[in-house]
Amino acid sequence: MSPAIHPALAKLPAPRCSFTSDNSAAAHPSVMAAMLAANNGHALAYGADPWSEQTQQGFKQMFGADSEAFLVWGGSGANVMALVSLLQAGECVVCSDQAHIAVAETGAPERALGAKLLLLPSVAGKIHPEQVAALGRTLGSQHHPQPGILSLTQATEMGTVYSAAELKALCQAAHQLGMRVHLDGARIANACAALGGTLEALRSISLDAGVDVLCFGGTKAGLIGGEALIYFHTEHARRAKYVRKQVNQLPSKMRYVAAQFNALLEDELWLTLAAHANRMAQRLYLATRDIAGLQYAQAPITNGLFPTLPAACIAPLAAWCHFWEWDSSQSQVRWMTAWDTSEADVDHFAAGVRALLQHYTENGNAL
CATH class of the missing domain: 3.90.1150.10 (Aspartate Aminotransferase, domain 1)
Incomplete structure (x- = not known):
């Protein structure tokens, strides 16, 4: 009652x-219409279809020919896939104490990774390069998990955003320690809109900042459901197609996820x-x-x-x-x-x- x-x-x-x-x-009407248009006849599964190829080319136009997009079911799965594909044995994932992977995914990353999430104190959801640099004191110690991945959230769980300069400084601090950088962009569209609302602004807070893997959110941006993991470096993408299947994020009828993204990417919807x-x-x-x-x-x-x-x-x-x-x-x-x-x-x-x-x-x- x-x-x-x-x-x-x-x-x-x-x-x-x-x-x-x-x-x-x-879901946005254009997304619904795109799915309906894709629902015609047979198409090869697992991304071997023209809709998925169109999505791949759309993201390459946004992020460059070296980028590679992997479509997945949802945000938590996308984060898990990204982290599993980047993490090495003996390493941990470093993130804000308010990061979505830390507070709202029921321990999925820890369970899938078998590794520690190292939480850094944040202010309004944001952390700073000095906190990352300080992790260098544990490098080489067999008694401490080695900092392997820096996971950032953009926009943060508190609705704040990292500027391009802030993200670049964080990525530099992580890379100096040999870490890779994962950007949880469930609301990357909102962050981009707040920071200028252009494709250049999007690149400045992802590829150009030094991010290695971006989760480009679709579900919160007008899709029925679906996210895209964008790998900016070939060496990081090499394992991704195997990991996607292993962590249950490979859609069989991928054309329906791809069709949604094609509608979302058209004319920067x-x-x-x-x-x-x-x-x-x-x-x-x-x-x-x-x-x-x-x-x-x-x-x-x-x-x-x-x-x-x-x-x-x-x-x-x-x-x-x-x-x-x-x-x-x-x-x-x-x-x-x-x-x-x-x-x-x-x-x-x-x-x-x-x-x-x-x-x-x-x-x-x-x-």
Whole structure:
């Protein structure tokens, strides 16, 4: 049974969408149409089809002829595949203490790798080159796992982004220790949109920064489901096709994943959709930042907002329009916009937040 809607919200129009996650959004109509068009007759499996070849060429146009794309089912699987293909015996994976691979993948990397995740303290989800360089003290010691991979998240779990200069410095620090760099780009489109919104901006925070393997997110960017792992160096890609099968990330009817990406890459639709999601987050911030009892540590950079609000208000508001609580110790929540979030959705939600918190304040901090 659904919880009753609070009286302060009962007469307000609820948003058409939730603010749970861009993972909850529908697939873009162009993606649906591309899949339907691909659903005609027989095609060879496992990527030996024209749709998959088109995807490969599309990514080569973006990242250069030496790059190689591997399509997979989902984000966690993509991360596991990348890490397994790069890690060597006796090594560990270094990442932020808020990285998705550390806090939201149920230990999948550790289980698949049989290796340690070494977590570095972060601020707003970001780590710094000095922290990576300090790992040099363990090099050569048989009593310590050797730093093998630096895994970075762009945009971070806190919605922040690394600048091109920051990423380049991190990659340089890692490479000086002989490490490889994996970039978890489940929301790379949103980060790129925030950093200039051009193909040059995308390259500056991936290939040109020194990243070795990029997970180019599709599921959160408008696909039904699918991610692309982009290997920038032939030597790293050599094992990838075997690892993909081994970690259960090889789609048999790959044309359907490829068709989705072809729609997303055409005319840079991925960037258009991400820029819209970012704008909707900014609109929500501007519409709510003056509400008494609600606080932001910073304005949104991408499509995630992380305000704190009175604990008593969280459940009633989420019952009216769903979102996730983020850090209960601080009464912090996460509001996320997506490619299909409309201005009306934002305005309705902001009106609901304002109405509930005003009711709470006017009634002596009680609901």
